[in-house]
Amino acid sequence: MLQTMPINADPTALPLDHIAERAVAAGRGQDPALVLRDGTLNHNQLRQRVARLAGWLAQMVPERGARVASWAAKGEVTCLLPLAAARAGLVHVPINPLLKRAQAAHILADSGTRLLIGTGSRLASLEPGDLPPGCAALGEAEALAAAEAAGRELPPSGADPQELAAILYTSGSTGRPKGVMLSHANMWLGAVSVADYLGLAADDVTLAVLPLSFDYGQNQLLSTWYAGGCVVPLDFLFPKDVAKACVKHGVTTLAAVPPLWVQLTEAEWPEEARKPLRRLTNSGGALTVDLVRSLRGMFPDARLFPMYGLTEAFRSTFLDPALVDTHPTSMGKAIPFAEILVVNDAGGIAADDEEGELVHCGPLVAQGYWQDPERTAERFKPAPAASHYGGMAVFSGDRVKRSAEGLLYFAGRRDAMIKSAGNRISPQEVEEAALATGLVAEAVALGVPHARLGQAVHLVVRGDAGGAEELPKRLQRDLPNFMQPQMIHWRDAMPLNPNGKIDRTALQAELNKEYGA
Numbered sequence: 001m002l003q004t005m006p007i008n009a010d011p012t013a014l015p016l017d018h019i020a021e022r023a024v025a026a027g028r029g030q031d032p033a034l035v036l037r038d039g040t041l042n043h044n045q046l047r048q049r050v051a052r053l054a055g056w057l058a059q060m061v062p063e064r065g066a067r068v069a070s071w072a073a074k075g076e077v078t079c080l081l082p083l084a085a086a087r088a089g090l091v092h093v094p095i096n097p098l099l100k101r102a103q104a105a106h107i108l109a110d111s112g113t114r115l116l117i118g119t120g121s122r123l124a125s126l127e128p129g130d131l132p133p134g135c136a137a138l139g140e141a142e143a144l145a146a147a148e149a150a151g152r153e154l155p156p157s158g159a160d161p162q163e164l165a166a167i168l169y170t171s172g173s174t175g176r177p178k179g180v181m182l183s184h185a186n187m188w189l190g191a192v193s194v195a196d197y198l199g200l201a202a203d204d205v206t207l208a209v210l211p212l213s214f215d216y217g218q219n220q221l222l223s224t225w226y227a228g229g230c231v232v233p234l235d236f237l238f239p240k241d242v243a244k245a246c247v248k249h250g251v252t253t254l255a256a257v258p259p260l261w262v263q264l265t266e267a268e269w270p271e272e273a274r275k276p277l278r279r280l281t282n283s284g285g286a287l288t289v290d291l292v293r294s295l296r297g298m299f300p301d302a303r304l305f306p307m308y309g310l311t312e313a314f315r316s317t318f319l320d321p322a323l324v325d326t327h328p329t330s331m332g333k334a335i336p337f338a339e340i341l342v343v344n345d346a347g348g349i350a351a352d353d354e355e356g357e358l359v360h361c362g363p364l365v366a367q368g369y370w371q372d373p374e375r376t377a378e379r380f381k382p383a384p385a386a387s388h389y390g391g392m393a394v395f396s397g398d399r400v401k402r403s404a405e406g407l408l409y410f411a412g413r414r415d416a417m418i419k420s421a422g423n424r425i426s427p428q429e430v431e432e433a434a435l436a437t438g439l440v441a442e443a444v445a446l447g448v449p450h451a452r453l454g455q456a457v458h459l460v461v462r463g464d465a466g467g468a469e470e471l472p473k474r475l476q477r478d479l480p481n482f483m484q485p486q487m488i489h490w491r492d493a494m495p496l497n498p499n500g501k502i503d504r505t506a507l508q509a510e511l512n513k514e515y516g517a
Contacts, residue, residue: 190315305318
């Protein structure tokens with residue numbers, strides 16, 4: 001009836017900043033914890049820097065629960081602030097460094113940020129009125145120097161784990177970004193859960209290539225430190241830079257989203273880059289069968305963890321690497337501390353192989369959207385009666401099926417379904433058919449308003465345009481008539497959103513404009 005995962009880790013939530021203490025206990029104090037461009041911090045130094053930064057923050061912003069934002073590339077400030085702000089009784093608001101001035105200004109205003117720490121060039125781009133009233137702005141180096149000069153260190157906090165610790169702004173599919181409120185418990189248990197099912201250990205080295213403003217990206221830090229391991233933050237320009245970093249640092253853990261995996265599989269990976277890798281993790285979109293095969297072929301000794309998550313509940317499911325070859329399209333089962341229900345259109349628990357909405361219950365569920373009760377009420381609702389945890393649940397809007405084996409399979413988003421001539425069409429099914437031809441590397445199916453059909457199927461693909469004549473023939477062979485794309489658009493590159501995912505919203509807006517919608 002329901003999907004639960006046995007919990008093999010301590011379910012007790014602690015204040016988030018205690019991860020700095022846990023890192024020392026799980027590893028060895030002198031072992032590396034954070035590899036920066038200008039030096040390496042061991043676990044003892046990490047703990048001290050967190051304590052010192054927290055002491056300075058508490059002096060700068062004495063109001064408990066006030067928001068402190070970071071807007072910078074990966075460095076000491078962006079890596080330590082999640083823990084230091086939590087220790088100081090503040091709420092961290094990480095802003096993706098790829099965002100522009102107007103987007104950052106919206107987040108600063110919406111969150112009511114009291115202190116912004118950022119890169120000099122980003123701070124210089126702000127215009128009068130972009131900073132909320134009473135908000136100070138400091139450069140990274142200035143903030144670190146001020147914290148060092150203050151010399152005040154705060155001990156581990158005694159915060160209630162249910163207190164707000166962070167607001168993560170989602171890139172959003174429509175409208176302006178909305179802030180997801182995460183408690184200490186949400187983030188602590190997320191770190192415990194991931195470290196547990198990935199089997200992270202003190203000798204692991206995680207290459208943090210994802211944005212730290214992304215829940216998946218930030219967890220790279222927290223779960224690795226929880227296990228006593230080492231994190232190497234990397235802002236890269238080219239896929240080959242990732243392979244080079246893996247060689248240089250002996251990376252054992254690499255996380256990415258599907259578009260990045262596609263790029264990485266197209267790069268050259270020397271043996272010394274591949275050999276140390278123990279695990280590869282994917283979220284932010286489903287892996288295709290061909291991409292799974294490519295990753296398994298390139299990294300035969302690494303365990304591949306396909307995962308599904310949403311910022312409102314952090315992470316929901318993962319597929320056991322032992323099942324990847326036999327069930328490459330499955331989302332797997334619930335992660336520790338998550339309860340996943342499949343609710344059918346009648347509001348009951350779906351039967352095996354019956355499509356329904358994925359509903360996430362349990363202690364990983366966020367506290368809602370910051371200062372947005374209307375949108376919170378739409379997504380966060382009382383858990384179904386069948387829930388073991390009860391309380392509030394996240395109704396994801398994603399359509400899934402559960403097999404008799406208990407494995408979940410993604411069917412599509414309710415709001416992404418294409419309705420053409422009375423037919424409900426899953427974009428994913430059209431995309432998978434295009435990818436299966438081997439003629440394209442990436443594919444996005446969208447519904448474009450059409451006077452006669454309601455919506456017409458349009459397919460945007462990236463690949464060698466030499467296949468332009470063959471692709472429609474293959475799709476006509478593999479898909480029913482009502483699913484055939486009316487138009488196929490060939491691109492040299494797909495637009496990406498700040499989290500590195502294909503920007504479906506941008507593509508949709510472009511097509512709507514082009515076809516007069």
